[in-house]
Amino acid sequence: MDKVISTLLAVVIAIGVSAGIWVVANLVFNQARRNWRVFNAIIFASTGFLVGALLAGNRLTVGSTTPETGGFVKFIWLPVVAMVAMGALGIVLVQANEPRLRLIISSVAGVAIGVAIGLLIRETSHPAIDVGPLIGWTVGGVAVGGGLAALRKRNPLPGLLVGAALGFVLGGWGSADIGAGSVGEALVASVVPAALLGARYGLSSNPDAVRRARIDTGSRSFIFLVPALLFILATLVVPAIRTLVLSFKDRTSAEWVGLENYTETFQDRNTWNQEDWTNMFTSRLFLIGVPLLAIAVVVGSVSKKRTGKAVELGNPTMAPLLGGFFFVAFAAFTAFRGTIANNLWWVLTVVFAATSMGLTIAVLADRSKHEKLAKSLIFMPLAISLVGASVIWRFVYAPRDASQEQTGLFNAVWVGLGRLSTGSGLPTIIIAVVLGLILLGLLVLVARALVRREWGAAVVPGIFLLLLGWFFIRYVTDGVGGFVENEAGVVRASPIGFVQESPFNNVWLMVILIWIQTGFAMVILSAAIKAVPDELLEAARVDGATQSQIFWRVTLPQIATTIGVVVTTLIVIVMKVFDIVKVVTNGQFDTQVLANDMFNEAFSNFNIGRGAALAMVLFVSVLPVMVFNIRKMQREG
Amino acid sequence: MSQFTPVLTDPGDVSYDDGSTPVAQRGVVDRVYGFLRRIPASFLWIIVIIWSLPTIGLLVNSFRTRDAQRASGWWEAIGELDDLTLGNYRTVMDASGTVSLGDSLLNSFAIAIPATVIPIAMAAFAAYAFAWIDFRGRKGLFIITVSLLAIPLQVALIPLLQLYVGGAHLTLPFIDKTITLIPDLDLAGQTTAVWLTHAGFALPFAIFLLHNYISGLPKDLFEAARIDGADHFTVFWRLVLPLSIPVLAAFAIFQFLWTWNDYLIANTMVGSNPDAVPTTIRIANLAGDFGRNEYLLPSAAFIQAIVPVCVFFALQRYFVRGLLAGSVKG
Numbered sequence: 001m002d003k004v005i006s007t008l009l010a011v012v013i014a015i016g017v018s019a020g021i022w023v024v025a026n027l028v029f030n031q032a033r034r035n036w037r038v039f040n041a042i043i044f045a046s047t048g049f050l051v052g053a054l055l056a057g058n059r060l061t062v063g064s065t066t067p068e069t070g071g072f073v074k075f076i077w078l079p080v081v082a083m084v085a086m087g088a089l090g091i092v093l094v095q096a097n098e099p100r101l102r103l104i105i106s107s108v109a110g111v112a113i114g115v116a117i118g119l120l121i122r123e124t125s126h127p128a129i130d131v132g133p134l135i136g137w138t139v140g141g142v143a144v145g146g147g148l149a150a151l152r153k154r155n156p157l158p159g160l161l162v163g164a165a166l167g168f169v170l171g172g173w174g175s176a177d178i179g180a181g182s183v184g185e186a187l188v189a190s191v192v193p194a195a196l197l198g199a200r201y202g203l204s205s206n207p208d209a210v211r212r213a214r215i216d217t218g219s220r221s222f223i224f225l226v227p228a229l230l231f232i233l234a235t236l237v238v239p240a241i242r243t244l245v246l247s248f249k250d251r252t253s254a255e256w257v258g259l260e261n262y263t264e265t266f267q268d269r270n271t272w273n274q275e276d277w278t279n280m281f282t283s284r285l286f287l288i289g290v291p292l293l294a295i296a297v298v299v300g301s302v303s304k305k306r307t308g309k310a311v312e313l314g315n316p317t318m319a320p321l322l323g324g325f326f327f328v329a330f331a332a333f334t335a336f337r338g339t340i341a342n343n344l345w346w347v348l349t350v351v352f353a354a355t356s357m358g359l360t361i362a363v364l365a366d367r368s369k370h371e372k373l374a375k376s377l378i379f380m381p382l383a384i385s386l387v388g389a390s391v392i393w394r395f396v397y398a399p400r401d402a403s404q405e406q407t408g409l410f411n412a413v414w415v416g417l418g419r420l421s422t423g424s425g426l427p428t429i430i431i432a433v434v435l436g437l438i439l440l441g442l443l444v445l446v447a448r449a450l451v452r453r454e455w456g457a458a459v460v461p462g463i464f465l466l467l468l469g470w471f472f473i474r475y476v477t478d479g480v481g482g483f484v485e486n487e488a489g490v491v492r493a494s495p496i497g498f499v500q501e502s503p504f505n506n507v508w509l510m511v512i513l514i515w516i517q518t519g520f521a522m523v524i525l526s527a528a529i530k531a532v533p534d535e536l537l538e539a540a541r542v543d544g545a546t547q548s549q550i551f552w553r554v555t556l557p558q559i560a561t562t563i564g565v566v567v568t569t570l571i572v573i574v575m576k577v578f579d580i581v582k583v584v585t586n587g588q589f590d591t592q593v594l595a596n597d598m599f600n601e602a603f604s605n606f607n608i609g610r611g612a613a614l615a616m617v618l619f620v621s622v623l624p625v626m627v628f629n630i631r632k633m634q635r636e637g
Numbered sequence: 638m639s640q641f642t643p644v645l646t647d648p649g650d651v652s653y654d655d656g657s658t659p660v661a662q663r664g665v666v667d668r669v670y671g672f673l674r675r676i677p678a679s680f681l682w683i684i685v686i687i688w689s690l691p692t693i694g695l696l697v698n699s700f701r702t703r704d705a706q707r708a709s710g711w712w713e714a715i716g717e718l719d720d721l722t723l724g725n726y727r728t729v730m731d732a733s734g735t736v737s738l739g740d741s742l743l744n745s746f747a748i749a750i751p752a753t754v755i756p757i758a759m760a761a762f763a764a765y766a767f768a769w770i771d772f773r774g775r776k777g778l779f780i781i782t783v784s785l786l787a788i789p790l791q792v793a794l795i796p797l798l799q800l801y802v803g804g805a806h807l808t809l810p811f812i813d814k815t816i817t818l819i820p821d822l823d824l825a826g827q828t829t830a831v832w833l834t835h836a837g838f839a840l841p842f843a844i845f846l847l848h849n850y851i852s853g854l855p856k857d858l859f860e861a862a863r864i865d866g867a868d869h870f871t872v873f874w875r876l877v878l879p880l881s882i883p884v885l886a887a888f889a890i891f892q893f894l895w896t897w898n899d900y901l902i903a904n905t906m907v908g909s910n911p912d913a914v915p916t917t918i919r920i921a922n923l924a925g926d927f928g929r930n931e932y933l934l935p936s937a938a939f940i941q942a943i944v945p946v947c948v949f950f951a952l953q954r955y956f957v958r959g960l961l962a963g964s965v966k967g
Contacts, residue, residue, distance in 0.1 A: 235837025
């Protein structure tokens with residue numbers, strides 16, 4: 001508790017100080033326009049203080065100490081003296097308007113500052129000047145300064161002076177042997193650049209109102225932007241670049257290994273495993289999916305004859321086509337294993353399921369009296385953490401030993417179904433009758449459609465009729481659900497390990513994310529549906545369109561862009577899925593995904609190179625979608 | 638079209654939605670048809686119930702004793718209403734207990750509050766500059782900033798952890814001297830490391846969201862203020878901030894929920910320090926600790942969820958607005 005309070009206190013102080021600096025900086029730059037003399041004095045004085053503090057704080061000057069070791073007074077005298085002297089110089093320079101006088105004052109002041117610094121530098125910091133590099137750096141600086149000025153088509157003299165000064169500093173201090181030199185060398189190394197910079201400042205005149213306004217605006221944009229941009233640079237840009245660099249180094253970042261981390265990642269059996277891919281042709285999913293696709297082809301060709309279009313939003317081809325596609329895709333994903341296959345499976349399933357569920361609920365809620373309540377309840381999972389959601393679903397999936405009562409909802413239903421379908425009591429018969437009635441209803445629907453030659457209306461009920469009929473036959477004959485019958489004919493419960501049994505445990509993990517993200521899709525799509533102009537719907541109604549025609553032909557095309565936004569957003573969210581996998585399985589039982597793999601490699605196995613490479617793979621795989629998103633957003637903004 | 642109005646497809650089809658037709662005049666067929674018409678509406682409520690069941694199950698279980706939870710499913714609590722107890726909540730919040738969720742709740746607040754407040758302030762400054770201060774390179778800088786939304790946070794985690802552990806140092810080329818850009822602030826395992834990271838990651842999104850709003854404020858307002866001699870600081874403080882309350886609230890809620898519910902960043906930065914972990918990690922650890930304390934999970938998860946759910950229901954309006962604009966956050 002104390003620790004938390006002290007932490008919060010530190011945060012408040014840090015925020016207060018930062019805010020204070022920011023406000024003061026704003027107030028100072030307010031003076032640039034109003035009162036140049038005050039502004040100039042403040043700027044000069046603070047520069048003096050900063051330079052003094054840097055020199056003294058780094059113990060570069062004679063007798064200086066840091067505030068911690070030598071006491072505050074010993075530390076502060078130099079910054080304060082420098083502040084006062086520079087402040088005075090600033091006021092003097094504001095008074096001097098005549099160009100030649102300005103140049104003289106400024107240059108002399110530069111020399112004086114240089115002498116002061118040269119004399120104050122302590123002996124251990126005297127540079128032993130190496131003439132060769134000094135000339136080299138200075139010439140280089142002159143070339144750069146002059147070149148830049150020439151490129152910008154300006155008077156070259158200021159650029160030359162600044163370039164020479166910076167080159168002289170780099171040559172005189174940077175490439176010298178610090179501590180081996182004499183006072184004279186220190187004087188040379190500090191007086192020359194200071195004089196050059198002084199001369200440069202002396203060349204400029206006191207700014208007029210226009211330039212002062214420009215200084216105000218320019219510096220203001222700087223003050224307003226710098227906190228955010230520095231933060232972004234430190235926490236996002238530089239780390240991202242560094243991760244790229246680290247991905248080319250070995251596990252402790254000691255040696256360069258080229259692309260090894262990437263090639264190893266992609267050759268790893270855990271990343272991509274196609275050994276058993278032929279299994280997909282024998283899987284039950286495949287055997288359901290192919291006939292569905294065949295139905296789609298038949299329906300499509302008939303549809304083409306009648307309306308000229310084989311596939312169209314809301315036409316009878318869509319249902320078997322989509323159904324067949326998903327069955328075959330799932331068959332493929334149960335055969336191709338590995339992290340990449342899992343990620344793709346996640347994206348396909350969650351994005352499709354969450355978007356279509358969200359759309360369905362949005363449409364249904366739009367017609368409901370208690371729209372707000374229904375939407376809030378669907379939406380609520382979005383406010384719960386992914387960890388919390390994983391815990392919630394862990395209890396839904398929980399399997400218990402066959403001898404105990406099932407406490408997880410799914411297994412209770414599954415085992416209960418097994419008991420019902422193998423039993424012979426009244427509930428068993430009631431369920432059978434209800435199922436039979438539903439089947440009969442479906443049969444009537446199909447028959448009616450066929451008799452009326454509205455064959456398109458028969459497709460969807462027909463598919464349901466086949467699936468439910470198959471279930472019904474199983475129910476009344478062998479039985480369905482969670483049970484096993486041994487040779488003696490004794491029936492026992494047989495729960496499903498939803499989290500443990502590969503490969504479908506992946507789907508049960510996806511259900512958690514679908515449960516959460518449906519609310520997101522619903523809210524966004526609901527807003528879009530409400531924005532469809534009423535006149536359009538009214539016009540369609542007057543023309544005699546049915547409710548479903550209005551939905552497929554009017555509403556859906558109107559909200560197509562929004563569906564695109566939902567889909568792309570979900571793709572990015574799902575690609576980066578981490579929490580659910582981490583908490584529920586930690587990648588065991590064939591459920592590994594990229595983000596969790598990256599986390600485990602970097603922070604559990606301490607293989608920095610591999611972790612960085614996986615992070616870059618993740619980055620590259622979401623990049624196209626994000627680029628698309630951002631471009632779209634910028635067009636709209 | 639808040640009300641569902643059936644379309645006349647059959648000549649015999651009559652709409653009853655307005656309820657003006659007396660029941661006695663309806664035929665049996667019409668009545669059945671009317672029932673069928675209402676199925677879509679009931680379908681909605683079936684979905685709502687299915688969607689709520691997992692949460693209801695958790696809530697019910699959180700009030701059942703360990704033995705009751707192990708003996709039967711939560712749906713059987715109806716038969717044993719007298720046995721419901723607050724004991725799990727007491728055990729979970731007990732500071733000396735094995736779970737001591739109380740500490741981690743404070744940690745969660747210590748992370749979520751600064752991680753929400755700080756980026757708001759910085760992003761508001763930057764958004765104002767991008768929107769209303771005319772400086773060179775404004776457009777390009779803005780595009781670059783917004784483009785950073787594309788970077789998944791995983792990409793920055795490893796170097797950030799290294800920064801918090803050892804500071805940042807740069808070896809200068811040619812003259813071969815190493816300078817310290819950021820000293821080792823000893824942030825490893827501290828909540829500060831978590832909210833600093835959150836604050837940085839939130840900024841591009843926050844700038845984008847706030848800029849959209851602030852740049853849409855009426856131009857006359859600013860011109861009038863400038864003519865009156867107000868400087869940028871005054872305009873920002875007196876005009877822009879008060880006018881931007883709705884978007885600031887939208888971002889604040891979004892960011893608060895995001896940081897409160899975060900697991901990845903917290904696990905990376907403070908996962909190894911049990912004193913600094915937020916609730917998400919405490920609960921994830923409890924879930925990994927199979928068997929013994931499983932009966933405490935429902936109450937712990939419920940306490941963890943109650944804060945964001947309350948925030949969400951109280952400020953739903955703003956949250957939806959933020960979500961609509963923020964569907965791009967990576």
